[in-house]
Amino acid sequence: METKLKVGDKVTCDKFASLTHDFVGTIEKIYENSAVVEIVEHHKDDNIVVSDFHDRAVVALDHMKKVSA
Template sequence: MAEHKIGEYVKGKKYGSFEHDFEGEIEKVYENSVLIHILRYNDEDRILVGELNNRAIVRKGDAKAVKVKAE
């Protein structure tokens, strides 16, 4: 498994109260998980993301690197 790095853009798998997957940038790398600053998410998860201050900790295996699309 490739090691994640701070600043890497990843897709996080839905878990807990999340209804959908989300995307964001890694802020911190732990031994088995990463802290993601959530930047893109489904509107149905808006309240939950706000309650979590736009951050989520996910297992490294559930954070998949993605390419950032130009907007």
């Protein structure tokens, strides 16, 4: 991975599972190949899914990009 991601970084994440749109989140914990992301911005069509996920998701590191400051 080119850019090192760290806890607190704001990232865009690819849609997956029941989510129908990409979303923006903040990294809460990093594992070897994935991270726990708090979902902070998402499409209104995904409200129920995000609520079911309790506003968090585990996302593969290669499916997220750091948002430019």
